Amino acid sequence: MPKQARSEATYHALLDAAEQVFAAQGYAAASVAAICRAAGVSKGAFYHHFPSKQAIFLALLQRWLQRLEGQLRHQRRAHPDIAAALLAMSTQVQQVRREGRRHWALWLDFWRYAARDPAVWAATVSPYRRFEQMFAEWLAEAQRQGALPDEDPHTAGRVLLALAMGVLVQGMLLPDDADWGQVAYRGVLTLLRGWGFTPPTTA
Amino acid sequence: MPKQARSEATYHALLDAAEQVFAAQGYAAASVAAICRAAGVSKGAFYHHFPSKQAIFLALLQRWLQRLEGQLRHQRRAHPDIAAALLAMSTQVQQVRREGRRHWALWLDFWRYAARDPAVWAATVSPYRRFEQMFAEWLAEAQRQGALPDEDPHTAGRVLLALAMGVLVQGMLLPDDADWGQVAYRGVLTLLRGWGFTPPTTA
DNA sequence: ACAATCATACCGACCGGTCGGTATGATAGA
DNA sequence: TCTATCATACCGACCGGTCGGTATGATTGT
Numbered sequence: 001m002p003k004q005a006r007s008e009a010t011y012h013a014l015l016d017a018a019e020q021v022f023a024a025q026g027y028a029a030a031s032v033a034a035i036c037r038a039a040g041v042s043k044g045a046f047y048h049h050f051p052s053k054q055a056i057f058l059a060l061l062q063r064w065l066q067r068l069e070g071q072l073r074h075q076r077r078a079h080p081d082i083a084a085a086l087l088a089m090s091t092q093v094q095q096v097r098r099e100g101r102r103h104w105a106l107w108l109d110f111w112r113y114a115a116r117d118p119a120v121w122a123a124t125v126s127p128y129r130r131f132e133q134m135f136a137e138w139l140a141e142a143q144r145q146g147a148l149p150d151e152d153p154h155t156a157g158r159v160l161l162a163l164a165m166g167v168l169v170q171g172m173l174l175p176d177d178a179d180w181g182q183v184a185y186r187g188v189l190t191l192l193r194g195w196g197f198t199p200p201t202t203a
Numbered sequence: 204m205p206k207q208a209r210s211e212a213t214y215h216a217l218l219d220a221a222e223q224v225f226a227a228q229g230y231a232a233a234s235v236a237a238i239c240r241a242a243g244v245s246k247g248a249f250y251h252h253f254p255s256k257q258a259i260f261l262a263l264l265q266r267w268l269q270r271l272e273g274q275l276r277h278q279r280r281a282h283p284d285i286a287a288a289l290l291a292m293s294t295q296v297q298q299v300r301r302e303g304r305r306h307w308a309l310w311l312d313f314w315r316y317a318a319r320d321p322a323v324w325a326a327t328v329s330p331y332r333r334f335e336q337m338f339a340e341w342l343a344e345a346q347r348q349g350a351l352p353d354e355d356p357h358t359a360g361r362v363l364l365a366l367a368m369g370v371l372v373q374g375m376l377l378p379d380d381a382d383w384g385q386v387a388y389r390g391v392l393t394l395l396r397g398w399g400f401t402p403p404t405t406a
Numbered sequence: 407a408c409a410a411t412c413a414t415a416c417c418g419a420c421c422g423g424t425c426g427g428t429a430t431g432a433t434a435g436a
Numbered sequence: 437t438c439t440a441t442c443a444t445a446c447c448g449a450c451c452g453g454t455c456g457g458t459a460t461g462a463t464t465g466t
Binding site (some may be wrong): 427 | 458
Binding site for chain 1 (some may be wrong): 227228229231232304308311312314315316317318319324327328331332335354355357358359361362364365366367368369370372373375376377380381385386387389390392393394395396397398
């Protein structure tokens with residue numbers, strides 16, 4: 001959509017600045033002026049690229065979800081064994097530390113507004129449902145290979161997602177209270193065991 | 204602290220109104236004026252009882268956490284068997300529906316501000332640590348009875364809390380996508396199985 | 407020239423908190 | 437019991453400041 005090279009640069013500068021400012025202050029407290037300041041750009045430039053404050057918030061959400069989905073699919077491709085893939089994903093949670101803390105706080109903001117604002121809700125829910133479907137498919141595949149007796153793959157997938165989100169929230173608030181990567185890992189391991197998976201290649 | 208009966212009434216009216224308005228609009232969007240309107244009280248009365256907007260938010264948080272802890276301890280007392288108690292608690296998650304949705308959105312708000320505001324953080328974290336300790340003690344007791352081989356009770360407790368929080372968040376956003384009470388139940392059941400608990404009395 | 411891109415100045419609405427003043431009820435002296 | 441006194445509880449107008457968004461003009465690239 002940008003016609004000039006300079007335009008694209010300021011567009012991404014605004015997005016990156018918004019990510020910083022939103023993460024640091026939260027959506028409501030973050031002012032458009034602060035975002036422009038962080039991007040080294042004027043307010044006019046902002047409203048040239050985005051029709052509203054909410055619009056840049058949604059654009060940010062979309063970019064975020066796309067990256068996350070890419071990472072998950074990458075992990076899945078790297079591990080033929082499903083249990084191993086899930087355990088590998090669980091260790092990624094460890095990223096919620098120091099620097100990452102503010103970054104993940106923005107994620108909480110997304111959920112918060114999704115719970116109230118219909119536009120944010122729609123933008124959040126449809127990719128989320130794709131995640132859920134993704135997990136369910138993987139688990140259904142595992143079921144065909146003998147695991148998960150008498151368990152609905154969708155339910156199992158939701159349990160996995162719940163565990164991940166819960167660890168993220170806790171790790172965000174209390175990054176030093178525990179090794180949250182370890183908590184996620186042990187949690188997934190326990191779930192896999194409870195579902196009758198054979199112990200994966202790596203302990 | 205209230206010296207007159209009328210005073211106590213308006214105090215609680217303000218707290219209840221704040222719970223409604225905060226849950227419906229979020230902390231930042233909710234104005235003190237709106238809270239006063241909902242309570243049928245003037246702004247002067249508000250600032251007579253609470254020194255600031257944040258103060259009533261924290262008072263609300265405290266009331267909330269106390270009730271929650273009471274409920275959990277009550278469930279524990281009602282079930283001598285720890286596994287049964289945990290399963291009973293899991294079914295309580297089902298309350299996140301229709302009416303409860305907005306109510307729980309306020310809970311998300313608490314976490315969100317706890318991630319940024321030191322005052323909210325302190326008010327959230329210390330009761331949370333009590334929850335964590337509570338779960339760890341229960342699980343340590345179970346460990347003495349033979350369950351949870353080679354698992355740290357604290358880690359296990361954090362896994363349980365993570366599952367609960369994750370189900371709550373999902374149930375808040377997508378109340379109709381699944382029976383979240385069932386998801387929580389199956390999740391806890393799977394964890395218990397993975398930890399080597401013997402199947403509880405009720406399936 | 408002319409359209410896309412950005413800067414500056416500004417508007418109107420709103421909000422948290424303050425403040426001078428009033429109503430309400432408790433207490434005590436007669 | 438009646439009334440003077442006073443602390444508590446409450447009212448509502450108001451202020452300083454902020455913020456999202458707009459209007460308009462300058463600048464840049466083609």
